[in-house]
Structure formats: C-alpha cells, structure tokens
Amino acid sequence: MAKRAQLVHGSADKTRKRLSSREKRDAAAFIGFTFPNFLLLGVFVFWPIIYSLYLSFFRWNMIAPRKTFIGLANYRTMIGDAVFWQSMRNTLVLAAAVVVVKIGIALFLATLLNRKMRMRGAYRAIIFSPTFTTSVAIAMVWGWIFDPNFGLLRVFINAVGLRSPNWLGDVQWALPAIIIVVIWSGVGYDMVIFLAGLTNISQEYYDAAQVDGATPWQCFWRITVPLLSPTTFFLTIVSVIGALKAFDIVAIMTEGGPLNSTNVIVYYIYQNAFQWFKTGYASALAVVLFAIIMIITLAQTRLSKRWVHY
Amino acid sequence: MKAMRYLLLIALILALPVGLWAAGSREAQASGPVKIVYWRSLTGVAGEAQDELVKRFNASQDRVIVEAQFQGAYAELNQKLLAGLAAGAVPDVVLLDSPFVALFAKDGVLAPLDAFVRSDRSGFKLADFIPGLLQDGYHENKLYALPFMRSTPLLYYNREMFREAGLPDRAPRTWDEFRDFSRRLTVVSGGETTRFGAAFTTSTTTAHWYFQAAVYAYGGLVSDEKFNVKLTEAPALAAATLWQDMVFKDKTAFGSLDPHTEFLNRRVGMVFGSTGSMGNLFSRATFPVAAGFMPGQVKNLVPVGGAVLAVTSTDKNRQAAAWEFIKYMTNADSQAYLVPRTGYMPNSQSSINHPEVVAYFSQYPERKVAIDQLVHTRPQASVISLGKGTELLRQLVEKLLVGNVAPARALAEAKADLEKEYNETYK
Numbered sequence: 041m042a043k044r045a046q047l048v049h050g051s052a053d054k055t056r057k058r059l060s061s062r063e064k065r066d067a068a069a070f071i072g073f074t075f076p077n078f079l080l081l082g083v084f085v086f087w088p089i090i091y092s093l094y095l096s097f098f099r100w101n102m103i104a105p106r107k108t109f110i111g112l113a114n115y116r117t118m119i120g121d122a123v124f125w126q127s128m129r130n131t132l133v134l135a136a137a138v139v140v141v142k143i144g145i146a147l148f149l150a151t152l153l154n155r156k157m158r159m160r161g162a163y164r165a166i167i168f169s170p171t172f173t174t175s176v177a178i179a180m181v182w183g184w185i186f187d188p189n190f191g192l193l194r195v196f197i198n199a200v201g202l203r204s205p206n207w208l209g210d211v212q213w214a215l216p217a218i219i220i221v222v223i224w225s226g227v228g229y230d231m232v233i234f235l236a237g238l239t240n241i242s243q244e245y246y247d248a249a250q251v252d253g254a255t256p257w258q259c260f261w262r263i264t265v266p267l268l269s270p271t272t273f274f275l276t277i278v279s280v281i282g283a284l285k286a287f288d289i290v291a292i293m294t295e296g297g298p299l300n301s302t303n304v305i306v307y308y309i310y311q312n313a314f315q316w317f318k319t320g321y322a323s324a325l326a327v328v329l330f331a332i333i334m335i336i337t338l339a340q341t342r343l344s345k346r347w348v349h350y
Numbered sequence: 351m352k353a354m355r356y357l358l359l360i361a362l363i364l365a366l367p368v369g370l371w372a373a374g375s376r377e378a379q380a381s382g383p384v385k386i387v388y389w390r391s392l393t394g395v396a397g398e399a400q401d402e403l404v405k406r407f408n409a410s411q412d413r414v415i416v417e418a419q420f421q422g423a424y425a426e427l428n429q430k431l432l433a434g435l436a437a438g439a440v441p442d443v444v445l446l447d448s449p450f451v452a453l454f455a456k457d458g459v460l461a462p463l464d465a466f467v468r469s470d471r472s473g474f475k476l477a478d479f480i481p482g483l484l485q486d487g488y489h490e491n492k493l494y495a496l497p498f499m500r501s502t503p504l505l506y507y508n509r510e511m512f513r514e515a516g517l518p519d520r521a522p523r524t525w526d527e528f529r530d531f532s533r534r535l536t537v538v539s540g541g542e543t544t545r546f547g548a549a550f551t552t553s554t555t556t557a558h559w560y561f562q563a564a565v566y567a568y569g570g571l572v573s574d575e576k577f578n579v580k581l582t583e584a585p586a587l588a589a590a591t592l593w594q595d596m597v598f599k600d601k602t603a604f605g606s607l608d609p610h611t612e613f614l615n616r617r618v619g620m621v622f623g624s625t626g627s628m629g630n631l632f633s634r635a636t637f638p639v640a641a642g643f644m645p646g647q648v649k650n651l652v653p654v655g656g657a658v659l660a661v662t663s664t665d666k667n668r669q670a671a672a673w674e675f676i677k678y679m680t681n682a683d684s685q686a687y688l689v690p691r692t693g694y695m696p697n698s699q700s701s702i703n704h705p706e707v708v709a710y711f712s713q714y715p716e717r718k719v720a721i722d723q724l725v726h727t728r729p730q731a732s733v734i735s736l737g738k739g740t741e742l743l744r745q746l747v748e749k750l751l752v753g754n755v756a757p758a759r760a761l762a763e764a765k766a767d768l769e770k771e772y773n774e775t776y777k
Contacts, residue, residue: 099774099775101457101737101775102432102433102435102436103432103435103453103454103457103459104457105457105458189615189617190615203542208607209604209605209606209607209752211752211753294607295553295554295607297552297607297748297752298552298605298748298752298753299748299749299752299753311741314428314429314432314433315425315428315429315554315738315741316737316738316741317432317453317737317738317775318737318738318775
C-alpha cells in the first residue's frame with residue numbers, strides 16, 4: 041500500500057509542471073464518467089439542500105408569487121413550538137428503540153440461523169420477507185392486527201388474560217405500536233447483513249477456543265460480538281438514519297396522532313410543507329434535521345474507533 | 351481527441367431533456383382537438399363515475415380531449431397541485447374540496463370564469479345552480495368554480511340496532527336526543543363496552559366538518575366572513591361540551607380515525623357521513639342502514655361540503671377547452687348519472703327536475719334526505735380556507751375527544767391558533 045502511494049505521489053510531483061497527454065486523457069475520462077453522477081446528485085440532492093436553506097429564511101406558501109423574507113423567525117418559532125419538540129422526542133425514542141431492540145433481535149436470529157438446521161433457508165426467507173414488502177401494505181396489515189376489537193394481537197393478549205390496549209387510539213400505546221412495526225419490518229434486513237458478517241469469521245477461532253475449553257456463551261461474547269463490530273456499526277448508522285427519516289408507517293397507521301403522540305420529525309415536515317402550506321417553516325425544520333443527522337453520523341464515526349475492530 | 355468525444359457525450363446527455371421538452375411542446379401546439387388534463391380525486395363509485403363522465407364528454411364532441419388522472423384523496427390532490435405549481439406544471443381542470451377555492455384563488459392559481467359565463471352562447475344558465483352550492487365558488491365577487499359533487503353531512507344509523515334498543519326508526523332530532531339515543535344503544539358486557547352509541551371522526555378530511563355542523567345547530571358560527579373566530583361563544587362551548595361528555599362521562603361514544611369501518615362492523619350504532627358516502631355505506635353494510643339529518647338543536651343548519659370544479663390552465667386556448675369540459679360535467683344530464691350512483695346532491699334546479707333523478711328519488715325515498723337538506727345549508731366557516739384551518743379544528747376535536755382537555759380551554763386555544771394563522775398567512 042505504502043509503496044504504491046509513494047509511486048502515485050512521485051508521478052504527481054513530476055506532472056506539476058506539465059500534464060502528459062495520457063494524464064489529460066485520464067482527466068477527461070474522469071470528468072466524463074463522473075459528470076452524469078454529479079449532475080444527478082446536483083439536481084436531486086445538493087440543489088434541494090441549498091434551496092431548503094434559502095427558503096428557511098422566508099415565509100412562503102408555495103403558491104404566492106412573492107416570498108416574504110423573515111430572517112430567523114422560522115427558527116425562533118421552532119423553539120416555542122411544542123409539536124416540534126414532541127416530534128423530535130418521538131423520533132429519538134424511535135431511533136433508540138430501533139437501534140437497541142432491532143439490532144439485538146437481528147443478531148440473535150442471525151446466530152441462531154447461522155447453525156445448520158432443517159428448513160434454514162425457509163426461516164431466513166420468512167424473516168427477510170418484510171424487507172421486500174411495500175411499507176404501505178405493512179402499515180395497513182399491522183393496522184388491522186392492532187385493532188382493539190378484531191385484531192389478531194387482541195386474541196393473543198386476551199389468551200394470557202390481559203385486556204388489549206386500544207393501540208393506535210391511545211396516547212400511551214401508539215408510539216410503542218409504531219416501534220413494533222418498524223422493528224418487525226427491518227429486522228430481516230439486519231439479520232441478513234449479520235449472516236454475511238458471520239460467514240467472514242473464520243471457524244478457526246471457534247475451534248481454538250473450544251480446545252481451550254471456552255463455553256458457547258464465551259465464544260459468542262469474546263469472538264462473535266467483537267468480530268461482528270464493523271457490521272454492527274454499519275447497521276447502527278443505517279438504522280439511526282432510517283429511524284430519523286421514518287415517515288410511511290406513521291403516515292398510514294396514525295397520521296401522527298393521537299394528539300401528536302406518534303408524530304415524527306419527517307412527518308411534521310411533510311404536514312407543514314404539503315398539508316398546511318408552510319414551505320418556509322418546513323424548510324427550516326428540514327435544515328435542522330439535516331444538521332442533526334450530520335452530527336449523529338460524525339459522532340458515531342468518532343466513537344466507533346473505540347469499539348469497532350476491523 | 352478522445353476528450354472531445356467525452357465532451358460530445360456530455361453535451362448529448364445534457365441536450366436529451368431539452369430535446370424531449372421540445373418534442374413535448376411541439377405536440378401541444380399541433381392543430382386538431384385540444385388535449386387537456388383533469389385531476390380527479392375520490393375512489394370507489396365516486397371515482398368511477400367521474401371517469402365515465404369524462405369518457406362520455408370525449409365521445410360527445412371532437413374539439414377537446416380530456417385525460418382524467420387520479421391524484422388520491424382531496425388533501426393529496428392539493429399537495430400535488432402545490433408541487434405542480436412550484437414546478438410550473440399544472441393540470442387544466444382540478445376537482446377541489448370546496449373550502450380551498452379561496453386559498454388557491456387568492457394567489458391567482460385559478461382562472462376566473464366570469465368572462466366565459468358572459469360570452470357563453472350554448473344556453474348555459476348560472477342561475478340554474480342552487481345558490482347555496484354556487485356561493486363558495488366565489489372569491490372577492492369573482493367566480494372561480496362550479497358546484498360538481500356537493501354534499502352535506504348526514505347522520506347514518508343502523509336500523510337493526512335501533513329496533514333492538516326500542517328506538518324510533520328515525521335519526522335523533524336534537525343533539526340532546528342524540529346523546530340519549532347513544533346511551534340507549536350502548537351495550538356493556540363483562541365490564542367492557544362491546545357496542546357504542548356513536549363514533550366521532552378525528553381524521554383530517556372531515557373532523558372539522560361535523561364539528562361545524564354541531565356549532566351551526568346550536569345557533570353559532572365557527573367564524574364569520576371577516577375571519578372573526580367565534581369559538582369561545584356559547585354555542586361552540588355547548589357543542590364541544592356535549593361531545594366530550596358523551597366520550598368521557600357517558601362513555602357511549604369515542605373518537606376514531608375510521609368510524610365508518612366501526613359502523614360497518616356493527617361496533618357503533620350511529621356515525622356521521624357525507625351524502626357522498628351514501629352509495630358506499632348502503633351497498634357495503636350487511637344490515638339495513640338509514641340516513642337522516644344531522645341533529646339540530648336551536649336550528650337545522652349544516653355546512654355544505656364536497657367538491658367543485660376549477661380551471662387551472664394559464665393558456666387561453668386550454669382555458670376555453672376546460673370551460674367546455676366543466677360545463678359538461680356540471681350539467682343536468684351528468685348530474686342525473688352521478689347523483690343516483692354516488693348519493694351526492696343534485697347541484698341545480700334542472701337536475702332536481704331531471705326525469706332520471708326524479709325516478710331515483712321515488713324509488714329510494716330514504717335517500718331523498720340529500721335534497722331535503724339543501725335548503726338548510728350555508729357555506730363552511732371562513733377559517734377553513736386558511737392553509738392550516740381544517741387541521742386546527744381537527745386538533746380541537748382531538749383535544750376534546752382524545753385528550754380530554756377542558757372545552758373552554760381547548761376552544762380558546764383553537765381560537766388563538768386560528769387567529770395567529772390568519773394574521774400570518776392570509777391577511
């Protein structure tokens with residue numbers, strides 16, 4: 041690695057004076073191949089980000105020909121906006137629950153289904169299946185499962201002698217219900233990634249540990265968990281960002297209610313922008329979400345050095 | 351040399367959308383029939399009926415071709431219209447939830463129709479429309495929309511349950527009677543309520559509408575034409591208190607995102623619904639359903655709802671084509687097709703007198719409530735046309751029925767929110 045880097049460096053030194061025709065060609069090729077990508081990213085990612093930032097300083101309803109500049113007023117409104125804080129809190133609760141519970145269950149399932157057993161492929165396929173099911177269908181079916189009168193869940197809860205809560209209609213239970221659905225629909229994907237990670241762990245470690253008399257429990261904590269840490273790290277980042285962007289399940293199952301108990305930040309942005317015609321305020325919220333995602337991702341990358349072993 | 355080729359490639363990629371755009375605009379300029387796009391909403395019979403009417407319009411003449419595009423529920427259609435406006439690509443005709451006419455007209459999105467009405471030589475008569483239904487097509491004395499699928503809120507009840515409970519076979523006449531009926535319909539077994547008297551909707555599209563109806567019945571207003579919010583006055587307080595007491599004191603009713611499903615599943619005896627729900631509820635219920643007026647109290651008066659047709663194209667040629675289309679959609683023959691299938695109210699005097707409509711109501715006299723209620727209507731509250739107006743009233747209903755917030759406080763908060771919204775976005 042080091043040697044090659046030096047070589048590249050060396051050649052760069054030489055061409056500081058004059059680019060050879062070969063390098064010119066390479067540069068043109070580079071531009072040619074990357075330009076379409078930059079164009080797409082520019083139009084659909086970078087420009088919207090910049091434009092959102094711009095719009096966040098205005099009051100605008102998307103229809104009126106004129107935008108009113110109001111400086112930081114949208115951001116000040118946010119500080120006193122109880123629904124913003126509640127949706128922020130709900131989003132973080134969702135993210136925390138998803139990371140801890142979903143990844144935990146996925147790891148458990150992956151180690152379970154990594155062993156040789158009958159019908160292993162079928163189990164894996166079943167657990168993975170929510171991944172390729174549209175979230176709208178998932179939300180609709182779970183809406184019925186949670187129905188306090190006819191729902192499937194009620195049957196199980198009554199069977200153990202408890203009374204089924206009014207899941208989606210109750211301020212206390214609606215967010216847990218959403219969390220259950222998000223976990224259920226995402227756990228299969230995480231499991232498959234863990235399975236891929238597990239196949240990368242050489243059997244030799246386990247053999248050696250067994251020779252030394254390690255218990256399966258010790259093998260799991262001392263070999264599997266540390267060597268899976270890059271996978272866990274990847275899943276943590278993806279899950280947190282996914283949870284921060286949660287929208288579809290909430291939109292269909294609860295519309296953010298009752299009383300905003302399941303409102304999440306992206307749904308609140310959507311409500312402001314497209315239901316209530318508050319484009320400027322929605323843009324300000326989007327800018328804040330952007331900043332939060334960036335901070336969390338940077339923090340995770342920093343912290344990961346302490347616990348991720350490559 | 352190779353670099354040149356890459357540059358050429360890039361130029362080609364860049365030119366592609368331009369070329370497509372040019373091809374598209376050329377198509378639009380071609381002579382022959384004018385092609386216009388109609389954005390429709392609503393599903394089930396109400397959606398299919400619109401598609402059929404579009405087909406009939408296209409077959410009836412050769413100057414205009416309409417393409418109907420389904421855009422989801424009213425709210426979703428509004429959202430797509432917003433996005434379309436921001437992107438500079440709008441349809442020609444839209445089906446609008448009636449309160450939104452003012453919101454879009456205010457910022458110049460809708461084409462005024464007065465010039466078309468004046469210069470029309472086809473025998474079109476504006477005066478034929480029911481005045482109460484035409485009224486909310488106006489904004490600042492200009493006409494922007496024609497009444498199409500208009501509705502009023504109604505009360506639907508399960509006749510079987512009414513019989514079982516020993517109630518008369520009619521809708522409750524007052525809100526006090528509604529409360530009493532609800533109590534007598536409720537069934538409690540083993541400490542759990544297995545059947546409720548009524549369910550109130552807390553969903554975005556209609557929560558505000560039934561609450562407005564209750565306030566009207568108590569002789570009040572949600573807001574007047576000048577956007578003075580009247581929610582802290584006695585009628586609104588009385589309506590709010592009764593609704594909340596039914597949920598938390600009597601425990602004979604509850605707030606639900608989907609009360610019609612509860613009704614069809616025999617979980618509740620009474621629900622509110624639009625006249626436009628008649629077709630769906632009557633055909634899907636496995637028990638006899640009847641429709642009646644909303645309860646009165648000191649008055650029989652309901653806010654009129656449903657959809658109007660408005661023109662959004664900016665091009666003169668297309669506007670003229672759109673005018674032909676909405677004229678067709680709102681004429682008596684089209685209403686004679688629409689009304690019996692969907693339950694919506696006939697929009698004009700000539701459609702009420704249309705032989706097919708007359709025959710329909712003599713065959714189903716129980717559905718005649720749709721016409722009978724016509725005389726007891728007034729437009730919705732002015733605050734509904736604020737961007738967040740329906741939502742703030744929905745939040746009020748949710749606070750009352752789910753949050754158990756004291757009515758006086760919930761109403762005062764709603765009033766303050768609505769006034770703030772008006773000052774910030776509308777004034």
